[in-house]
Amino acid sequence: AQTVTQSQPEMSVQEAETVTLSCTYDTSESNYYLFWYKQPPSRQMILVIRQEAYKQQNATENRFSVNFQKAAKSFSLKISDSQLGDTAMYFCAFILGTSYGKLTFGQGTILTVHP
Amino acid sequence: GAGVSQSPRYKVAKRGQDVALRCDPISGHVSLFWYQQALGQGPEFLTYFQNEAQLDKSGLPSDRFFAERPEGSVSTLKIQRTQKEDSAVYLCASSLGDRGYNEQFFGPGTRLTVL
Numbered sequence: 670a671q672t673v674t675q676s677q678p679e680m681s682v683q684e685a686e687t688v689t690l691s692c693t694y695d696t697s698e699s700n701y702y703l704f705w706y707k708q709p710p711s712r713q714m715i716l717v718i719r720q721e722a723y724k725q726q727n728a729t730e731n732r733f734s735v736n737f738q739k740a741a742k743s744f745s746l747k748i749s750d751s752q753l754g755d756t757a758m759y760f761c762a763f764i765l766g767t768s769y770g771k772l773t774f775g776q777g778t779i780l781t782v783h784p
Numbered sequence: 785g786a787g788v789s790q791s792p793r794y795k796v797a798k799r800g801q802d803v804a805l806r807c808d809p810i811s812g813h814v815s816l817f818w819y820q821q822a823l824g825q826g827p828e829f830l831t832y833f834q835n836e837a838q839l840d841k842s843g844l845p846s847d848r849f850f851a852e853r854p855e856g857s858v859s860t861l862k863i864q865r866t867q868k869e870d871s872a873v874y875l876c877a878s879s880l881g882d883r884g885y886n887e888q889f890f891g892p893g894t895r896l897t898v899l
Contacts, residue, residue, distance in 0.1 A: 673826075702884055712873065714827075714890035721885070760826050764884035769834065770815055772888065774826030 671696045673763050675775035682751045683783050689736075690746045690778050692761030699723075700766030703737065705746045708777075709757040717759070720744065722766070751782045786810065788891035790876050796897045797866045805861045805894045809878030816859050817888065818851055819875040827875055833859060834882050866898045 672695045682688035694703070705717040720728045720737050727735050732752075736745045748755055761775040789808045797803050809816050815834055819827035820843075830849070832840040835856040844851070848867075853859040863870055873893040879886040 711892065713892045714875065716887055766884055768884040769832060769839065769882045770817065770879055770884050770886060770888060771829050771832060771840065772819070772827070774828070777824070777826050
């Protein structure tokens with residue numbers, strides 16, 4: 670079975686600064702996908718960024734980037750130039766490549782951006 | 785609307801009552817997922833539909849939980865004889881294809897409170 674662990678229950682950052690959220694996972698498979706989802710207080714889950722395990726290059730989406738360390742089974746999210754709208758719960762999630770899409774989520778990290 | 789919708793947004797039930805939660809996925813999406821999210825936790829998989837076929841119900845916590853998608857579009861999650869431990873947010877997600885790399889689009893969820 671796959672597991673996803675987020676060891677930071679809460680994080681805070683000043684507006685315009687950079688913050689990194691940590692995630693580790695455990696799997697014996699080699700074909701999988703990793704995701705970071707954002708869940709604002711309104712509750713609608715939004716995909717932030719996705720990483721294919723077979724790709725060595727770290728994914729980036731505007732101010733969001735990941736540090737994917739496959740051997741260490743680590744998948745951290747870096748948010749640059751933090752904005753007030755980044756305040757949300759962030760979830761790391763995992764899908765097996767052979768799966769139809771059953772997501773396994775971590776426990777989440779509450780990120781608060783202060784003005 | 786272009787997104788996934790769920791109704792009702794909030795539901796209060798007395799212990800022992802039956803409830804029905806509705807999900808309207810994005811039109812044309814093949815895959816539909818139900819997740820259960822306890823307060824302050826990450827979502828946990830309940831069940832998966834590919835069109836009208838329920839291919840995975842391994843996450844349903846008991847036989848009091850039942851889901852259907854009879855015409856391959858709208859889905860209903862039914863909980864019979866609700867218990868306090870059923871209190872959670874129930875999230876529905878849909879995706880265009882049936883592979884793990886397909887992005888899942890989430891609805892706003894239904895918050896169920898069992899008194």
